[in-house]
Amino acid sequence: MAPAVLIENLHKRYGSREALRDVSFQVEAGEIFGLLGPNGAGKTTTLRCLCTLSAPDSGRVEIAGVSVLEQPKVARQLLGYVAQEVALDKVLTGRELLQLQAALYHLPRPLIAERIHTGLQRLGLESWADQKTGTYSGGLRKRLDLAAGLLHDPSVLVLDEPTVGLDIESRRVIWDFLRQLRDRGTTVLLTSHYLEEIDALADRVAIIDQGTVIAEGTPSQLKDRVGGDRITLKLREFTNAEEAEQAKAMAISLPFVQEVIINSAQGNSLNLIVTPQSDALFELQKALKEAGLPIFGIAQARPSLDDVYLSATGKTLLDADIAASSQRDLKAEQKQRMRSRT
Amino acid sequence: MTTTSVSPQSTPNRLEKTVIQPTPPSLFSPEFVQETLALTRRLFIQLQRRPATLVAGIVQPLMWLVLFGALFKNVPEGMFGMSQTYGQFLCAGVIVFTAFSGALNAGLPVMFDREFGFLNRLLVAPLASRFSIVLASALFITALSLLQTIAIVAVSFFLGAGLPSALGLGVVALIVLLLVLGVTALSLGLTFALPGHIELLAVIFVTNLPLLFASTALVPLSFMPAWLQVVASLNPLSFAIEPIRYLYLHSDWSFSSVVMQAPWGNLSLGTTLLLLAGLDLLALVGIQKLLQRKLA
Structure with missing residues (x-):
């Protein structure tokens, strides 16, 4: 059987900056796969290529054997994408946003109300469903975004930094939910620069640094390898x-x-x-x-995952994060986010 | 038919699977209608919850009518061609200018969707065609423009501008539609061509009023110096204003009636309609390549 996600020799360049230089990894069906790396390592760019928001310069991207580049519409049906920055229309209620989402994924009309009900219930959002999303807290917004990403029951759920900026309680709720999801058979691919998150959640992990994968395996394999x-x-x-x-x-x-x-x-x-x-x-x-x-x-x-990162790159993840954030060009990143398929 | 993969450990309480369509639906399929309606509905919900745009969009042209009408009230009769009063003359200009401004702004909400990342939500979805994003905006702006037109026509009537014939009103609506379609297409094109809302606003700002003053909205061609007559008679706004003005004054119109005497020749009602339709075609074809590249 084809892997849930296949990424092979992915290259992507933004102007003179090489965002991805040869990224390869595979996600098996039914596992939680973590993409760990400091800010600016290429995690988001990889996900954008997977979710048809960016076209890679070269490389193979497949979801359950479907080429994302050749059959983007089929790939999009298989994918649920939860972006790092939650973009909800703040005048819509949670339910209205889900109704819009349902139509965008062409759910059959008789099924929509039931799906929305189930989604709201699973994420504990029932009492908020008819409030405008502008009144939601960060944790609620993320949960609604998750419900939206799962509405069409994708075979692969892709999350970019799912708990960044969330309080500890919201983070725990989301972790538990992702584990449940995995146990029900949904493949989960998430990025994080939190070691703790990857260690707690991921069945397997790829560590990505400066646009390339430097280690891949289960967290304990990676730690054992460091010795x-x-x-x-x-x-x-x-x-x-x-x-x-x-x-x-x-x-x-x-x-x-x-x-x-x-x-x-x-x-x-x-x-x-x-x-x-x-x-x-x-x-x-x-x-x-x-x-x-x-x-x-x-x-x-x-040894911790940080030690794994340390032994592969010679610096700790925290140091790399600080270095990356002092070098980042936030304006350029904003532009990159707005860019569709260039 | 394939279904999404289910791993061995999946439990029976898993939701029933959505059927994956190996040949995705395309333009004008039921799926396309579904997504277009949903996107249009969102715009109407926004309007309903934040009615400021609608209120301003209705009040502003009425202020034009009242204030501008008063400004030129004492101009001797007969200066404005066949129009009895300046108010009657102005009405056509306000209808067209209002529709034009609304359509020119059509891209702004989409630009904000782009900037806030909401557009990405649409772009990762398996839309039958991303043209639905464009069509939803066009439907919304058209409905809004028709509402504004009705308000202007009604208030003008009470201010003594009279009314076109029933069929004439139909042609007025058609002219508004043709203008809105073309300008909305251009505005959406700009939305994807420009880097952000600051640039889009700058373009709107620079285009809006000059196009108004270089048209026959406020004064007839005969008022203008020769060079401005040439500009105004090439301005698409004039192609919309002059036939509407003619319909207000003549109940016995036909498509061959001459509605505009440009320095370079006479234009009939039919010709202006064709010119507007041509403009739409040009705009749609022009932005199609761009949208395909940005939204394919």
Whole structure:
């Protein structure tokens, strides 16, 4: 069976900027697939190519075996798209927006009222249905947008940064809903630059950086591939540099320690990468005691997705995000969003 | 027929699947009608909930009639051709100018949809044809213009401008329709050709009043210097104004009646209608390529 989404060797250039340089990944039917990367990595551009809003310069894009470039109208029937910025007509009520959406997807008239009712119910929007969307909170707007994207029961639901800017409660509601959706058989493809979101939701993930996929797999596969456990050690709440250096020299001499970094931004705490073994923490504590060094706090953890990103790109996702946002040309991005099929 | 893929773990409480159409519907299919009606309905709901546009659109031409009518009230009789009063002369100009302004602004809501991302909602949907977006705007603006025309005709009647014959009124409506169609097409074309609403507003601003003053809306051709007569007699607004004015004054009109004496020749009612239809055709063909590129 053809994969739910197939993206192969996708290239897209905006003027002199290469937004996508060779993006490839596959989403299997019935899974939640996460596209993780910092702002400006090419996540939205990839989704725009998938949803027929932009035409790629080259590459293959298929939904359930249907070529998006050759049969865009068929592809659009298979897709539900929830954009990052919710565009609701604020004078319409939620129900009216869904009625419009139903007509745009040519749902048979007898089916429309029932579909809208079910959609409102599943997203807990019944009591808001006849209010104008201009009165909705951010979380409600997102939920209505989700209901709209799902109205025609697409086989693939595509979400661009579904919880950006939402409060924790709304975020949890949307996560739960997406899991339910997956369990009912809908394929979900979402982008995020929240590690936590991808880790909590995605069955499989592709990490995208500067227009290309740098890693793909299940979150635990990716973490295993990075190898080693992480130990964070604080000698004191705020350790002086001298003592930290002393501890570093001692720790690096231990056979199971691979790397030690002093994190001056965190009160000279020590970040250690160790070979995964159950007694690493115990051995380290023993060695510290013998060297007469104090312990304020110590914790061992498996590598996180951020470590995966770090090992592939040499920078943390947060750093990349900050760097990207200082370089972004917001005006150009706005233009790009308005552009249809260029 | 294929249905959307269902994975093995799907449960029976899943919604019944929508049938996917391998050969999607095209122009003028029932699906096209469905989406066009829904998009038009949205515009009417907007109008109903935010009636400011409608109120201003009715009040403004009436103010034109009253204020402009008063301005030239004391001009000696006979200066405005066969019109008894300036009010009677002005009426045709106001009808056409109002319809023209409304149609010129038709692109603005679509431009805002573009800027706010609402248009993307339409573009990711499997529309039978994206021409439905254009058609919905045209239907809406046409309905609005006809409403305005009715209001102007009614108020003019009470101000003493008289009424065309019943059939004449039909031709007035036809002229308004032809003008609105062409100008709406141009405005929507601009909406997709220009980068944003600032530029669109600038174009509207620069076109609107000059076209009014370079037409026969406010004064007859005979008032104008020779060069302006040439400009005004080539202005499409004049092709709409002059026949309406003629219909107001003559109950015994025919399509061969001469309605306009341009410096370069006489134009009959039929000719002006053909010119307007030609303008529509030109506008539609002109924007078709653009819309196909932007909306294909």
